[in-house]
Ligand SMILES: [Zn+2]
């Protein structure tokens with residue numbers, strides 16, 4: 452069983468968490484709104500769509516991420532892009 456050691460970028464008080472990938476996914480699900488906000492603020496086109504149009508504005512971006520993609524995809528993307536250490 453491998454563990455992922457990282458600091459959650461969305462917790463109000465950042466703390467190191469060592470948890471399995473599954474538990475990280477569950478934890479990050481609770482931060483869905485923050486993840487959508489982060490993606491909205493930092494991307495000009497969708498990171499999930501292969502041929503994404505440029506977002507017209509932030510409202511367009513956030514509703515695209517909210518309605519066009521599964522929560523699990525947002526969470527997986529966050530987990531993959533976090534600075535982390537995998538402990539085996
Ligand atoms: Zn957190």
Ligand SMILES: [Zn+2]
Pocket residue numbers: 497498499500503515519520
């Ligand atoms: Zn998309």
